[in-house]
Amino acid sequence: MIPGGMIYVGERLGADRWSTENCLINPKLPVSRAGNGSTDGMSYWSRYDAISPPNRRAYLEWLASGRCDPSAAIGLVFLFFYGLEYRLFKARAVADAPLLVAEVERLLNLYGTNSSFRGHAERFLEAARLTLGAQGESRPAIVLDASPYGYELPLDVRVWLGRKLADGRPFDADDALLWLAALPDRGFRTPVTRCPEEFLAFWRLRFADRHPDGLKISAPKGRIKAAYRAASGTFDVPLKGPHETLPDIAAVSAPVKRLRELVEICTTEIEAFSRFVGRRPEARSSAQAVLLLPPELAASGPAWAALQERTEALFAGQATASVPLTDLFTLAELSLPCPGRVTQSVMGQLCAILDRLGIAFEPDRRYGGAPLEATASVCAFRAPDGAPVDPDRAEYRMFRGLIEVTGLAAASDGSIAREEIETILVDLRAATVLSPGERARLIAYALAIHLDPPKLQAVLKRLVGRPLAEREACARVALAAVMADGYAAPAEVKFLERLHRALELPIDAIYSAIHRSTPETPRTFSGLADPGPRAANDAPAIDAARLERIRRETLAVSSLLSDIFVDDDAVPAGQGPAVAGTMAESANQNAAGAVGERFPGLDPAHADLLGLLCDAGLLGREAFDREARARRLLPDGALETINEWAFDRFGDALLDGDGDLTIAAHLHGPLSQIRAAA
Numbered sequence: 001m002i003p004g005g006m007i008y009v010g011e012r013l014g015a016d017r018w019s020t021e022n023c024l025i026n027p028k029l030p031v032s033r034a035g036n037g038s039t040d041g042m043s044y045w046s047r048y049d050a051i052s053p054p055n056r057r058a059y060l061e062w063l064a065s066g067r068c069d070p071s072a073a074i075g076l077v078f079l080f081f082y083g084l085e086y087r088l089f090k091a092r093a094v095a096d097a098p099l100l101v102a103e104v105e106r107l108l109n110l111y112g113t114n115s116s117f118r119g120h121a122e123r124f125l126e127a128a129r130l131t132l133g134a135q136g137e138s139r140p141a142i143v144l145d146a147s148p149y150g151y152e153l154p155l156d157v158r159v160w161l162g163r164k165l166a167d168g169r170p171f172d173a174d175d176a177l178l179w180l181a182a183l184p185d186r187g188f189r190t191p192v193t194r195c196p197e198e199f200l201a202f203w204r205l206r207f208a209d210r211h212p213d214g215l216k217i218s219a220p221k222g223r224i225k226a227a228y229r230a231a232s233g234t235f236d237v238p239l240k241g242p243h244e245t246l247p248d249i250a251a252v253s254a255p256v257k258r259l260r261e262l263v264e265i266c267t268t269e270i271e272a273f274s275r276f277v278g279r280r281p282e283a284r285s286s287a288q289a290v291l292l293l294p295p296e297l298a299a300s301g302p303a304w305a306a307l308q309e310r311t312e313a314l315f316a317g318q319a320t321a322s323v324p325l326t327d328l329f330t331l332a333e334l335s336l337p338c339p340g341r342v343t344q345s346v347m348g349q350l351c352a353i354l355d356r357l358g359i360a361f362e363p364d365r366r367y368g369g370a371p372l373e374a375t376a377s378v379c380a381f382r383a384p385d386g387a388p389v390d391p392d393r394a395e396y397r398m399f400r401g402l403i404e405v406t407g408l409a410a411a412s413d414g415s416i417a418r419e420e421i422e423t424i425l426v427d428l429r430a431a432t433v434l435s436p437g438e439r440a441r442l443i444a445y446a447l448a449i450h451l452d453p454p455k456l457q458a459v460l461k462r463l464v465g466r467p468l469a470e471r472e473a474c475a476r477v478a479l480a481a482v483m484a485d486g487y488a489a490p491a492e493v494k495f496l497e498r499l500h501r502a503l504e505l506p507i508d509a510i511y512s513a514i515h516r517s518t519p520e521t522p523r524t525f526s527g528l529a530d531p532g533p534r535a536a537n538d539a540p541a542i543d544a545a546r547l548e549r550i551r552r553e554t555l556a557v558s559s560l561l562s563d564i565f566v567d568d569d570a571v572p573a574g575q576g577p578a579v580a581g582t583m584a585e586s587a588n589q590n591a592a593g594a595v596g597e598r599f600p601g602l603d604p605a606h607a608d609l610l611g612l613l614c615d616a617g618l619l620g621r622e623a624f625d626r627e628a629r630a631r632r633l634l635p636d637g638a639l640e641t642i643n644e645w646a647f648d649r650f651g652d653a654l655l656d657g658d659g660d661l662t663i664a665a666h667l668h669g670p671l672s673q674i675r676a677a678a
Helices: 054-064 074-090 095-109 115-130 153-167 172-183 189-192 196-210 256-271 271-279 302-315 326-331 344-357 395-409 418-429 434-452 454-464 468-484 490-503 510-514 544-561 577-592 604-616 623-629 634-650 665-677
Strands: 225-230 236-240 320-322 359-362 378-384 662-665
Touching: 054 074, 074 095, 074 256, 095 115, 095 189, 115 153, 115 236, 153 172, 172 196, 189 196, 189 256, 189 271, 189 378, 189 418, 225 544, 236 326, 256 271, 302 320, 302 326, 302 378, 320 326, 320 434, 326 359, 326 378, 344 359, 359 434, 378 418, 378 434, 395 454, 395 468, 395 490, 418 434, 454 468, 454 634, 468 490, 468 510, 490 510, 544 665, 604 623, 604 634, 604 662, 604 665, 623 634, 634 665, 662 665
Parallel strands: none
Antiparallel strands: 225 236, 320 378, 359 378
């Protein structure tokens, strides 16, 4: 017994004597015994009178079981479906339409994974709604992530848009996208299909920008003509109804090109977000993902609100904040860096997120800062787009150099006073040659120096070769910083002498300048104007006691300098024959010009020093300093040069430790490969 009906049984169906409908179950045709049913050889477009007896047995058993086995062969489903479409469209049993529609919807839920059946079933439902007069009452769903199932616009889309054209109403963003999404040749790219919600939201924004009053389209003369082509292939009937009076959007093509250009713009805008989601779908709502969206979309989500809350907590109502670098990683929801120097790639991820949040920090390596340790503290500040600047612009570079020299001079006695930093800030705010972004970044850099002064050797290296006027300006601001309290300590004099030597400026001028400086002398941070010679009648009174004190301190400074600038031919006291032998051997290698070949990119002296460290495995700082001086290198400068070379090669520092020095463990392999290749 077959429950539920909805089948045709008999020897003939319809008025045509010469053809038989596919769905008609002819009881006179043979059927295999129970248990011998099979769907072998049964195609999508089967006919009951043409299939084998085992096929008929399988079909009848499927019907008797209630047509609900989801694993049933799709040929069985199509054979039953042919009877439903015949009943509604060929027999025109409109009264049965609700039952027929409900059954097709049920079958679609069970067997809709088959694309062929899905296409025919959806066309059945469209035509049924049109027959029942229910078509066009609501906008059809916009489906961006599914392939079109036909070669023409769906009926429900044509009717919905046809009513808008008939009423003279413009298309809104969803109407326009519905039109494009229903075209057989729509061709959406991966970002659209992978991220349909984000694309739709951004499409609505961009469409409103381009068409604030909607897209106005002139109604074509052509009217909607619809027909139902049976999946069985046995009939093709026209569909009658009110839709025949509506303009047919399928006859319009001119606006499509412009709309597709807008689709491409929106697709490109969410491409970075799509790639991130493709690699890390579990992080779709993370800060990293959200900040890859266009700003208009990012600012509307909960993840953005959480980022803003963390940003406000970081700054606590202030424009700047001195914070550990790790706090910025936490803000950006990035993994905290491992101990040691932060690699350039990791820092790039952080900077990209902070730029989008309107947060900048100093020192920033992109704009002239040195590589940072994971434990470093930085000066963060609010700035649109992260305050991008050109680090090579002459004015910016000059002021940055002056800040560094001032910070070094102020720190040469062991600490930097807040008053010295305030002097720098006042002059920076008054510098009209700087853009607002440059000024903000330099002010933050001056504050950052207060936390962590730069390396002396690195600053001096950058200043060598600068124009004379700039070098003289650096010397003047250094003197102003040293004399801010009206007194030059021995360590400060030592710094000034070293600075003048590096800048190739006369050292003799230091003592007379110190003597001329008094606590009341006005000082200008910019240091660009040379104070010039004094008038003859404006000669200062000589303070004999003060002059004697300066001379005594100068002798102390000279003694201190002897510890750094060692005679090239002298072996340091306490150095044994083994160390001296090492120096002699290195000198011979340097003379031969073969050492530098071991580490391409390093000069022979630095390459020899690095080779010594590789062979030793571990070298105390005092021993390292002696070996550096033996090769006529400044120890701090040698350490920084080797690490900078390593950053260019490996993206990370090579030498670890402030006391005993050793090669970073994770760089042993790459370094050995370079030595072996040489």
